[in-house]
Amino acid sequence: MTSPYLIRRARATDLPTIYLGERDYIRQIEPQQEARWTDGMHFHLKQWTNDLDRMFIAESGESAVGYFFWEVHGEAAVLASIYVIPDRRGNGLGQQLLAQFIADARAQGFSQLTLGVKADNPARRLYEKAGFSYTHDEHGYRHYVYPTAGRTTNTEV
Numbered sequence: 001m002t003s004p005y006l007i008r009r010a011r012a013t014d015l016p017t018i019y020l021g022e023r024d025y026i027r028q029i030e031p032q033q034e035a036r037w038t039d040g041m042h043f044h045l046k047q048w049t050n051d052l053d054r055m056f057i058a059e060s061g062e063s064a065v066g067y068f069f070w071e072v073h074g075e076a077a078v079l080a081s082i083y084v085i086p087d088r089r090g091n092g093l094g095q096q097l098l099a100q101f102i103a104d105a106r107a108q109g110f111s112q113l114t115l116g117v118k119a120d121n122p123a124r125r126l127y128e129k130a131g132f133s134y135t136h137d138e139h140g141y142r143h144y145v146y147p148t149a150g151r152t153t154n155t156e157v
Contacts, residue, residue, distance in 0.1 A: 068081060
């Protein structure tokens, strides 16, 4: 079955989409952090521009309907954010975005893939279904690792 979504690398012109999605996440999942998040906008803009080469946008027709981006923390590829607009949730787009994260991180040679998610975030089920294993709780977040079989190279993906 062909996916109705095109997933492509992000461009700088996609940053407003990222902003809107991240703000929606904060308002829905961590509303008590909105003022702090807004105050940290300089940090977020720097983070998003630094991660632009590891940022992907999902489109349906001409509209952005989701995204994800990941960061490098030492030897680990860390999923920093994944977002699907509310009216597209539950249709497999989150799974496609997560699979793209795994594929991109592996293609860049990372074998350690991790993420952290608020304990009450429904996206936890997406990660667990995809094979991420719980490792520990820290500062209100549940941390997960994706099982991999050692460091990969571009030719192995």
